[in-house]
Amino acid sequence: VNDVAYGPSPDVIATIGHWATAINRSPDAYSTRLTAALSRLHNLPAHCFAVGAGSSQLIHDLIRCSIASGVEAIALDPSYTEYRRSAISAGARVRTIRLNREETFRISPDQVCQNLSVDTKLIIICNPNNPTGTVLDPNDIRHLLSAVGNDVVVLVDEAYIEFTPHMSAIQLTDEFPNLVVVRTFSKAYAMAGLRVGYAAFGNDVSKKYSTMVRPPWPLSTLAENAAICALASSTYLDLMVGKLLSDRDRLMQALLARAPVDVLPTSTHYFMLDLARSKLGATELCERLRERNVFIRHCGSFSERLGDRYVRITTQTDLLNHRIVDEIERVLS
Numbered sequence: 378v379n380d381v382a383y384g385p386s387p388d389v390i391a392t393i394g395h396w397a398t399a400i401n402r403s404p405d406a407y408s409t410r411l412t413a414a415l416s417r418l419h420n421l422p423a424h425c426f427a428v429g430a431g432s433s434q435l436i437h438d439l440i441r442c443s444i445a446s447g448v449e450a451i452a453l454d455p456s457y458t459e460y461r462r463s464a465i466s467a468g469a470r471v472r473t474i475r476l477n478r479e480e481t482f483r484i485s486p487d488q489v490c491q492n493l494s495v496d497t498k499l500i501i502i503c504n505p506n507n508p509t510g511t512v513l514d515p516n517d518i519r520h521l522l523s524a525v526g527n528d529v530v531v532l533v534d535e536a537y538i539e540f541t542p543h544m545s546a547i548q549l550t551d552e553f554p555n556l557v558v559v560r561t562f563s564k565a566y567a568m569a570g571l572r573v574g575y576a577a578f579g580n581d582v583s584k585k586y587s588t589m590v591r592p593p594w595p596l597s598t599l600a601e602n603a604a605i606c607a608l609a610s611s612t613y614l615d616l617m618v619g620k621l622l623s624d625r626d627r628l629m630q631a632l633l634a635r636a637p638v639d640v641l642p643t644s645t646h647y648f649m650l651d652l653a654r655s656k657l658g659a660t661e662l663c664e665r666l667r668e669r670n671v672f673i674r675h676c677g678s679f680s681e682r683l684g685d686r687y688v689r690i691t692t693q694t695d696l697l698n699h700r701i702v703d704e705i706e707r708v709l710s
């Protein structure tokens with residue numbers, strides 16, 4: 378997993394303590410106060426938002442309400458693998474858009490458009506993408522939405538958008554009824570253990586989603602109040618994101634300087650290492666590091682196409698970042 382190394386804001390922890398005495402009562406079934414806070418933050422109507430137990434729950438629900446058996450979904454390759462799993466379990470075929478090393482895994486909206494077929498009912502864009510860290514500009518997403526027509530749902534997963542906030546497509550939900558943007562408190566807000574995510578809908582997706590039968594009380598009292606507090610703690614979020622990004626730059630430079638690897642450009646706190654110049658492939662590197670209690674991700678688990686050539690590194694605390702560099706240098710030299 379790609380969690381951040383630091384905890385949430387101290388105010389969030391205090392809020393959880395404060396609300397702990399209220400857990401004998403059921404939470405607000407509609408998370409009204411959190412939805413109102415999201416509405417204020419994004420300057421979009423409150424009825425455009427839905428919350429869920431992590432973005433995973435929303436992603437699975439949205440995929441299930443957007444496609445039916447026999448239709449086609451489009452997803453990036455490599456990308457977060459849950460989309461594919463969920464679309465296939467809904468009976469859909471998945472067509473993949475191949476991101477290539479020669480283009481530093483850049484996402485091209487034209488390539489997505491060229492792959493549309495009459496059966497395409499859903500396009501899923503992970504933005505920034507996991508594991509590549511590449512990002513599409515909102516103008517490119519606008520271009521894509523204008524090209525695909527309203528009967529295709531475009532789901533943009535912005536799990537890591539706080540690392541590059543001006544790239545968000547959330548404001549486009551006002552303009553494009555077929556767009557849904559999903560976000561999470563699990564990454565930059567450092568609350569993965571609490572399970573809070575949200576979606577901002579265009580009108581058509583909202584109608585589809587509201588036909589789904591969902592269990593009541595998607596968020597606990599602790600989760601809702603912690604999320605409201607996290608939204609109010611924007612100074613802490615900015616500090617955390619700033620630190621992780623400058624630590625990431627140092628980590629990337631140190632790896633480039635001390636190991637026979639290439640680091641690929643990224644917009645997030647994680648990045649891919651290309652091992653083409655190294656004496657070990659990804660499997661052996663991961664294995665040798667695991668023996669020393671350093672865990673990195675083999676990118677072949679995102680896509681077989683990537684073979685044994687890439688790993689994903691996620692920026693950690695200062696101490697661990699030094700360890701990662703020392704161990705990779707030791708193993709590859």
Ligand SMILES: Cc1ncc(COP(=O)(O)O)c(C=O)c1O
Nearest residue numbers: 431432433457507536561563574
């Ligand atoms: C791209 C992406 N989307 C969604 C998720 C799910 O996050 P959560 O369910 O914790 O919100 C992850 C988790 O790693 C992810 O990488």
